Amino acid sequence: MPTLTNDPNWYRQAVVYQIYPRSFADANGDGLGDLAGITSRVDHLATLGVDAVWLSPFYPSALADGGYDVDDYRNVDPRLGTLDDFDALVAALHERGIRVIVDIVPNHSGSGHVWFQDALRAGKGSPERDRYIFRDGLGDDQSKPPAEWTASFGGPAWEPVGDGQFYLHMFDVAQPDWNWDNPEVIDDFHTTLRFWSDRGVDGFRVDVANLMVKDLSEPLPTMAEMGSPNSIMGCDRLNDLPGVHDIYRGWREVFNEYDPPRMAVAEAWVPSERRPAYARPDELGQAFNFDLLLAPWDAAAFRQIAESNLALADQSGASTTWVLSNHDIVRHVTRYGLPIGAGEQEGMPGTAAAKAYVLSDGAAPEFDEELGRRRAAAGTMLILALPGSSYLYQGEELGLKEVIEIADDQRQDPTFFRSPGVDKGRDGCRVPLPWTPTGTSYGFGVGDQVAPAHLPQPEWFADFAVSVQDEDPSSMLNLYRKALGLRRGLLGDETVTFHDSGEGVLHVERPGGWHSVTNFTQAAADVPEVLAGAEVLLSSSSDEVSGEVPANTTVWFRA
Numbered sequence: 001m002p003t004l005t006n007d008p009n010w011y012r013q014a015v016v017y018q019i020y021p022r023s024f025a026d027a028n029g030d031g032l033g034d035l036a037g038i039t040s041r042v043d044h045l046a047t048l049g050v051d052a053v054w055l056s057p058f059y060p061s062a063l064a065d066g067g068y069d070v071d072d073y074r075n076v077d078p079r080l081g082t083l084d085d086f087d088a089l090v091a092a093l094h095e096r097g098i099r100v101i102v103d104i105v106p107n108h109s110g111s112g113h114v115w116f117q118d119a120l121r122a123g124k125g126s127p128e129r130d131r132y133i134f135r136d137g138l139g140d141d142q143s144k145p146p147a148e149w150t151a152s153f154g155g156p157a158w159e160p161v162g163d164g165q166f167y168l169h170m171f172d173v174a175q176p177d178w179n180w181d182n183p184e185v186i187d188d189f190h191t192t193l194r195f196w197s198d199r200g201v202d203g204f205r206v207d208v209a210n211l212m213v214k215d216l217s218e219p220l221p222t223m224a225e226m227g228s229p230n231s232i233m234g235c236d237r238l239n240d241l242p243g244v245h246d247i248y249r250g251w252r253e254v255f256n257e258y259d260p261p262r263m264a265v266a267e268a269w270v271p272s273e274r275r276p277a278y279a280r281p282d283e284l285g286q287a288f289n290f291d292l293l294l295a296p297w298d299a300a301a302f303r304q305i306a307e308s309n310l311a312l313a314d315q316s317g318a319s320t321t322w323v324l325s326n327h328d329i330v331r332h333v334t335r336y337g338l339p340i341g342a343g344e345q346e347g348m349p350g351t352a353a354a355k356a357y358v359l360s361d362g363a364a365p366e367f368d369e370e371l372g373r374r375r376a377a378a379g380t381m382l383i384l385a386l387p388g389s390s391y392l393y394q395g396e397e398l399g400l401k402e403v404i405e406i407a408d409d410q411r412q413d414p415t416f417f418r419s420p421g422v423d424k425g426r427d428g429c430r431v432p433l434p435w436t437p438t439g440t441s442y443g444f445g446v447g448d449q450v451a452p453a454h455l456p457q458p459e460w461f462a463d464f465a466v467s468v469q470d471e472d473p474s475s476m477l478n479l480y481r482k483a484l485g486l487r488r489g490l491l492g493d494e495t496v497t498f499h500d501s502g503e504g505v506l507h508v509e510r511p512g513g514w515h516s517v518t519n520f521t522q523a524a525a526d527v528p529e530v531l532a533g534a535e536v537l538l539s540s541s542s543d544e545v546s547g548e549v550p551a552n553t554t555v556w557f558r559a
């Protein structure tokens with residue numbers, strides 16, 4: 001039985017698997033995934049070979065934003081289980097040598113949080129209101145918001161509470177922003193970090209880590225004046241202010257109370273050169289690098305991103321991270337199956353095209369599913385070969401593409417409701433996983449009377465079920481298993497050499513003679529000369545590798 005070491009650096013090159021708990025496995029068959037469901041499927045995680053799981057929020061929540069509206073930071077949503085279920089899950093994962101990272105959402109709570117309810121009741125000028133961001137309305141009757149700001153999910157960012165005051169919410173109206181100038185808020189988050197650390201959690205993923213500190217000095221500027229006409233997210237008085245780093249230095253002291261110290265990874269959508277500040281060892285220690293989510297399928301783009309992010313990570317002494325899919329982004333099978341370059345005019349290659357595709361209900365532009373899946377496998381093997389941690393998202397090991405067959409009245413994501421017609425939202429990557437090819441919810445739910453999954457599963461899910469892929473040696477699932485197993489044995493220190501092995505090819509060498517060659521082009525490429533006679537360890541496609549790396553394929557070699 002694997003035992004977990006006290007190595008403080010365990011996460012630096014870990015493979016972390018993100019679980020979206022409501023959509024992973026449903027032990028009581030009510031249609032909503034739960035913690036006991038995850039526990040019942042730990043064998044899947046162990047066989048896959050991941051080092052850690054990151055659990056998206058499972059806390060009590062009105063689910064206005066898929067659980068990122070937290071009503072109680074130190075409990076489990078009763079629909080998802082109990083604290084005992086949580087302890088059982090941690091024990092089951094730890095027994096199999098898998099660490100546990102939980103999500104911390106510090107920018108805002110849910111509007112059902114007891115402190116927010118207290119604030120509403122206590123009224124203007126009260127210490128209760130001071131835990132959130134309340135301001136007087138403008139105009140004689142105070143009916144106008146303190147500023148005309150648009151929340152990141154659309155709609156006004158200041159919400160009236162009926163007594164002349166408004167509260168700030170950068171996201172959904174049910175997500176009031178905390179006031180981080182208030183010491184009670186600071187203390188309460190320390191309590192939360194200790195609460196989960198004491199329960200055996202190994203680390204934290206920090207939600208929108210760049211937003212908590214705001215410069216709200218009067219007069220409040222317009223968004224255009226703050227340099228972000230369309231979204232409150234990019235406003236320079238609300239984003240990435242130096243004060244956030246004081247908060248994280250305080251958190252680091254809490255993390256270091258434990259042995260090994262708890263790790264943390266920042267979700268901070270900031271310009272890449274700002275990332276090292278969050279990843280400093282005396283702060284969070286690691287920050288997500290999302291550059292590949294926005295990159296086209298192109299060797300030069302991937303190489304530039306790889307080299308620049310390794311250099312950025314070096315600046316703070318952190319290891320970098322690689323992400324191709326998560327719960328906020330169109331799945332990479334879909335992104336890579338769309339024409340190269342589509343959507344670039346929006347400044348978000350790949351992702352913008354994919355959003356347009358989802359918005360068109362799949363009508364346009366042209367989507368090549370096989371190509372997308374083939375590139376997705378190649379992309380995954382490439383990131384796994386780079387130094388740093390790879391964060392995988394549930395379902396990518398099954399080669400799932402984005403689900404676009406969701407009727408408008410079945411959608412749940414606030415980005416859909418608050419931007420009517422402009423964005424379909426993120427439900428398409430959050431559909432409950434298929435475990436078996438048949439059954440009411442494809443094995444997602446178990447029990448005597450299984451309810452349909454909370455988001456509709458398309459019929460094509462049957463072919464992608466875990467049990468189907470388990471038996472197929474050439475399935476995506478078995479490729480992931482082989483890749484993760486090999487990687488574990490191959491992994492050395494965090495160094496890498498980039499070789500120039502031809503246009504459209506990205507060739508990296510890791511210690512111990514481990515080479516990874518990705519051919520991004522549509523035609524086979526010669527195996528680089530230095531690898532003549534080298535052992536082929538694994539290929540992301542089933543085409544033969546003899547002297548050539550097939551099109552849209554990654555091959556690992558040992559030289």
Ligand code: GLC
Nearest residue numbers: 065068105171207208327328
């Ligand atoms: C993060 C989460 C996203 C959520 C938002 C607000 O970006 O990843 O899912 O909607 O924060 O909490």
